Amino acid sequence: MQLVVKPSSSRRSWIDEALFCTRVHQPGRPYRDAGGWNSVRRGQGRYRDKQIEGGGRYIDINPKGYVPALVFDDGEVLTENVAILAWVADRAPELAPQGHLGRYRLLEMLSFIATEIHKRFPTYLMLPEDVREPIAQEILRWFRFAAGRLERGYLFGKTFTVADPYLFQLARGAAELGFQLPEPLRDYIARIEEPPAVQAALRREGLA
Ligand SMILES: N[C@@H](CCC(=O)N[C@@H](CS)C(=O)NCC(=O)O)C(=O)O
Numbered sequence: 001m002q003l004v005v006k007p008s009s010s011r012r013s014w015i016d017e018a019l020f021c022t023r024v025h026q027p028g029r030p031y032r033d034a035g036g037w038n039s040v041r042r043g044q045g046r047y048r049d050k051q052i053e054g055g056g057r058y059i060d061i062n063p064k065g066y067v068p069a070l071v072f073d074d075g076e077v078l079t080e081n082v083a084i085l086a087w088v089a090d091r092a093p094e095l096a097p098q099g100h101l102g103r104y105r106l107l108e109m110l111s112f113i114a115t116e117i118h119k120r121f122p123t124y125l126m127l128p129e130d131v132r133e134p135i136a137q138e139i140l141r142w143f144r145f146a147a148g149r150l151e152r153g154y155l156f157g158k159t160f161t162v163a164d165p166y167l168f169q170l171a172r173g174a175a176e177l178g179f180q181l182p183e184p185l186r187d188y189i190a191r192i193e194e195p196p197a198v199q200a201a202l203r204r205e206g207l208a
Contacts, residue, residue: 061077062077062079064079068081068084070084070087080114081110081113081114081118081166082107082110082111082114085110085162085163085166086103086106086107086110086162088162089103089106089161089162092162094159095160095161095162096161096162097156097159097161098159105156106161106162106163109155109156109161109163110162110163110166112142113146113163113166113167113170114166116142117139117142117143117146117167117170118166118170120135120138120139120142121139121170121173121174123135124136124139136179139174139179140179140180140181143171143174143179143181143182143185144182146167146171146185147181147182147183147184147185147188148184150184150185150187150188151184153191154188155167164192165192167188168188168189168192168193171185171188171189172189172193172207175189193208
């Protein structure tokens with residue numbers, strides 16, 4: 001089975017992979033727009049109703065209706081941030097924590113980000129503003145926990161792993177929504193978004 005791609009080891013490319021919250025991606029091919037998170041955020045529909053650039057409905061690619069989705073040349077589709085980022089890390093071991101528990105530490109961190117932080121946002125955004133505070137406090141609690149891990153630079157110390165762009169992207173979005181993030185997390189966002197390649201990726205996603 002010929003699955004994929006020649007993975008590039010450059011940080012730019014992996015940051016791109018991890019910013020595909022608005023994209024359907026086929027490894028080795030240009031991104032296809034799934035309608036754009038910004039348009040969804042502006043209330044212009046859900047991904048499940050969107051058409052994909054070049055034709056076809058997003059719902060036919062991912063019946064769950066949300067992004068991301070990774071489409072392989074043989075037609076297989078991989079969904080869920082945890083699974084996709086673990087797939088990326090398996091192909092770029094320099095972007096995964098080391099040690100005999102490294103792979104499981106990564107899954108532990110990705111699951112934490114996905115369930116404790118990421119999935120609280122749809123509920124937060126769905127609620128009327130005057131009743132959002134308790135869930136905002138829960139989100140902040142877990143951002144503070146993540147911030148406590150950044151003493152040496154990244155979630156896994158000095159090593160930048162695929163978990164970092166996932167947290168970066170959520171923390172950056174939270175700051176835009178007005179969340180008062182702890183200082184280490186604000187510094188982390190500034191540091192990760194500084195390189196021109198990350199700026200370019202953010203611009204492509206309509207996020208800068
Ligand atoms: N369980 C999924 C959730 C992904 C998710 O919530 N994606 C959001 C964007 S960040 C989405 O597609 N929202 C738009 C929609 O529901 O139409 C995962 O972890 O990958």
